[in-house]
Structure formats: structure tokens, C-alpha cells
Amino acid sequence: MIVAKSGLRSSVRAIIAPDGNQISAAEGEPVTLVLADEVDVSRGDMLVDPASRPFVSDQFQAHLIWFDANPMLPGRSYLLRTETDSVSATVTVLKHQLNVDSFVREPAKLLQMNEVGVCNIMTQRPIVFDAYKENRSTGNFIIVDRVSSATVGAGMIDFPLRRADNVHWQALDVDKAARSALKNQKPAVLWLTGLSGSGKSTIANALEALLHTCGKHTYLLDGDNVRHGLNRDLGFTAVDRVENIRRVAEVAKLMADAGLIVICSFISPFRDERRMARELMGEGEFIEIFVDTPLDECARRDPKGLYKKAFAGNIANFTGVSSPYEAPENPELHLKTMGQEPARLALQIEEFLRSRMEEK
Structure with missing residues (x-):
């Protein structure tokens, strides 16, 4: 046995x-x-x-049937449950959709209710499974929404992905603790979220300048700036927004591993992706900061002229107008910007960060 x-x-x-x-x-x-x-x-x-050994892997191809009214978005974190296990999982690639009438393969970026697709899935840790055609009990799974706990999809595993067996984590002699000690600070990821025009970038810029004068080692990741390079291939659909935040979260994780205080200024409209970013970081490293500015005030400021275009119907998928913004429910810091200067709000974040680090 x-x-x-x-x-x-x-x-x-x-x-x-x-x-x-x-x-x-x-x-x-x-x-x-x-x-x-x-x-x-x-x-x-x-x-x-x-x-009769089953496969043990954290990546596999599967046929996925979607049940939920909200579409399946590649890059979003769900719960995957098999006959024996439950684990966080992400659809990394949606290869194609299957037309249920003709069985023709059709290109797709997401799956709507009752649609079937072939996709690659990555789990947070290796799981044990068989191919569905060999064993229906150990080759099937369901997908559960992490917020509602509703079953939103079901799948049949085709085969493990070979590349999962060829990539291994390389052990390094210099770790996060050593890098942080050299900088005489504790790493943190300060995640500023809010509507376009809420003041995130201005506050983030003032915060980095303040931390710099205090001798802290920082880096600022700004939503517009990363779209000039790292994420220049992404648009503003729901699928692209999910991938945008996934990439940024992975970069922030690497920078935190380098011992830096990372300031992230992104609309990041969906709670699921902010939760995913939090779960990537070490215990207590992720600090969610809600830059709370009413939509009417953001539209009045309209520093880039985007709201005017969005209200005129010239910009699709604009957060707060034609695309939803899911406000944080329990952020570490809630900044109400009306009547407040950006420098004062930046000081409030610095004081919060300092007190939090002193507690540890």
C-alpha cells in the first residue's frame, strides 16, 4: 500500500x-x-x-462547466474541492470554450453560466487525483465561490501538466529576514484602493516621500505606471483587471521578500483579487487602505477627463460608472478624503504603520 x-x-x-x-x-x-x-x-x-498510483500535482488540465450567473474569470481565486481535499485554486489559462451543440472549439476569455471550457488549473498546493476517464470519483471536482460558499462550477480532470514536475523552488541562503535586517525595517505591503480620482496616487506619492525622509526603503507601484510596461498588454475588462492585480500582487510579494515597504496604488475594484493579494503576503504584511472619496467628488475632480468620457459612453468598463467597485469591508485603515490634505492622510498612514511595526 x-x-x-x-x-x-x-x-x-x-x-x-x-x-x-x-x-x-x-x-x-x-x-x-x-x-x-x-x-x-x-x-x-x-x-x-x-x-495503481494516482497523480500528485498542483497543475492540471480539466473540462469545466460553469453554473453561476457571475462569469468565471481566469486569475481569480476559488476553492476547489475533490473527493478527498479542499484547496485554493485558480484557472490560469482558459484554452477554449466548447460549443455544446456542435462541439466546436471557440475562443473565449471567460465562461458564462452553463458554458463549458477546457482550461489549465493551478492549486495552492499539490493534490491527489486521477484522470476522470480512469476514475470518476477521484477525477472530478467542484468550484466554490470564496465569498458566498456557493458551488459555481464543476469539472473533470484530463491530465496533470508536465511542467509542474519540472519546476522546483530554489532554496536561497539569504532570506527575507536577512534582507530586512540589513535595511533595519520590517517589510510591508500598503495597498491603497479606491475609485479613479479618489486621490490614491497623490497620497501614495506623499507617503513614499515621507517614508524616504524617515530613512525607510520603499517602492511605489502605481496603477497607470505598470500599464506602460509590465501590464501594457492588458485592457480594462473584468478578466484583464483580475490579471492586472494578480501580476502586481506577485511583484509586490517579491519586493516584500526583498525587505521593502511596498506602496501599491490601484483601483483594484474586486474584493476577491484584494483577498488574493493579502493571502500571498506574510502574516500581518498586507495593509489594506481604503481611500474613500464619493463618486460625485471623483467625477468633479476628474483629473484625467475620464469621467466625462465615461458618462458620455465613450469609455467601456469604467469603474464606478459602467463597472462595479466593491468597497473594502474591513480595511486596516479607512481614509475619508473630503476636507483632508493628502500630506495629512499620508502622515496618518505613516503613523499607523509605525505603531503596527512597534507592536510586532
């Missing part, structure tokens, strides 16, 4: 049922298995025949 996830061999020494020991157990029968060896068996593991 093999413990699938770890690959360790063992055998069953005893089968204990409510009425005592027995020599066998049938499907669905509650029993306790005592192994002959001290093997770590945890949630998500399977005990399998050595000749």
Missing part, C-alpha cells in the same frame, strides 16, 4: 470497527486503520495500491 501524496509505502496492520477488530471493510463502512509503520497521513491523502 502507498500513501499517495507522500509516496511512502506501508501496510495495514489492523482494521478497527465500532464492534472491534475485523479482517476487512466494505465501501462506506466507518473504520480506523492502523498502519504497520509510522507514516504521516493527513487530509487529502489517499491509500492506494502501488500498481
Whole structure:
């Protein structure tokens, strides 16, 4: 017998049922298995025949059927549940949609309700599975929305992706703690979110200048600036917005690993993507800052003339006008900007950061 996830061999020494020991157990029968060896068996593991090993991987191709009225967006974090496990997962690539009438492959960027697509899925950690055509029980999964806990999709696993077995994390001698100690600071990701024109970039710029005068090592990631390089290939559809924040969050994680205080100024309209960014960071590193400015005031300021174009119908998918903004529910810092100078708000963030770091 093999413990699938770890690959360790063992055998069953005893089968204990409510009425005592027995020599066998049938499907669905509650029993306790005592192994002959001290093997770590945890949630998500399977005990399998050595000749019928399942796959163990964190990336695979699958056919996905979407149930929810809200579309499936590649890059968004969902919960994936198999017969034996539950794990955070993301659709990394939607290869194509299948026309359910003609079975023709059609290009698609998202899946709407009742649509079927073929996609690559990445899980937060390796899971144990079989191809659906080989084993329906261990080759199927459901997708659960992380906010509503509703089942929004179901899938059938085709095969693991080979590249997942070829890429390994490289151990490094210099770690985050060493880099932070050299800078005499603790890394943090200050995530400023709010409507266009709310004052995020102005506050972020003032904050970085303030931290710089205090001798802190910082870097400012601004929404417009990254679209000139890293994200120049992305537009403003819901799918592109999700990917925009995913990339930025990964960059912020690397910068925090370098020991920096990272200031991120992005509309980042969706709670799911801000939650994803938070979960990437170390414990207590992510600080969500809601730059709260009423829509009417943002439109009055209109520093780039975007609201005028959006209200005239000349800009599609404009946050607050033709695309939703999901305000933070429990941000670490809530800045109400009306009647406040950007420099004062920046000082408020610096004071919050300093007190938070002193607590640790």
C-alpha cells in the first residue's frame, strides 16, 4: 500500500470497527486503520495500491462547466474541492470554450453560466487525483465561490501538466529576514484602493516621500505606471483587471521578500483579487487602505477627463460608472478624503504603520 501524496509505502496492520477488530471493510463502512509503520497521513491523502498510483500535482488540465450567473474569470481565486481535499485554486489559462451543440472549439476569455471550457488549473498546493476517464470519483471536482460558499462550477480532470514536475523552488541562503535586517525595517505591503480620482496616487506619492525622509526603503507601484510596461498588454475588462492585480500582487510579494515597504496604488475594484493579494503576503504584511472619496467628488475632480468620457459612453468598463467597485469591508485603515490634505492622510498612514511595526 502507498500513501499517495507522500509516496511512502506501508501496510495495514489492523482494521478497527465500532464492534472491534475485523479482517476487512466494505465501501462506506466507518473504520480506523492502523498502519504497520509510522507514516504521516493527513487530509487529502489517499491509500492506494502501488500498481495503481494516482497523480500528485498542483497543475492540471480539466473540462469545466460553469453554473453561476457571475462569469468565471481566469486569475481569480476559488476553492476547489475533490473527493478527498479542499484547496485554493485558480484557472490560469482558459484554452477554449466548447460549443455544446456542435462541439466546436471557440475562443473565449471567460465562461458564462452553463458554458463549458477546457482550461489549465493551478492549486495552492499539490493534490491527489486521477484522470476522470480512469476514475470518476477521484477525477472530478467542484468550484466554490470564496465569498458566498456557493458551488459555481464543476469539472473533470484530463491530465496533470508536465511542467509542474519540472519546476522546483530554489532554496536561497539569504532570506527575507536577512534582507530586512540589513535595511533595519520590517517589510510591508500598503495597498491603497479606491475609485479613479479618489486621490490614491497623490497620497501614495506623499507617503513614499515621507517614508524616504524617515530613512525607510520603499517602492511605489502605481496603477497607470505598470500599464506602460509590465501590464501594457492588458485592457480594462473584468478578466484583464483580475490579471492586472494578480501580476502586481506577485511583484509586490517579491519586493516584500526583498525587505521593502511596498506602496501599491490601484483601483483594484474586486474584493476577491484584494483577498488574493493579502493571502500571498506574510502574516500581518498586507495593509489594506481604503481611500474613500464619493463618486460625485471623483467625477468633479476628474483629473484625467475620464469621467466625462465615461458618462458620455465613450469609455467601456469604467469603474464606478459602467463597472462595479466593491468597497473594502474591513480595511486596516479607512481614509475619508473630503476636507483632508493628502500630506495629512499620508502622515496618518505613516503613523499607523509605525505603531503596527512597534507592536510586532
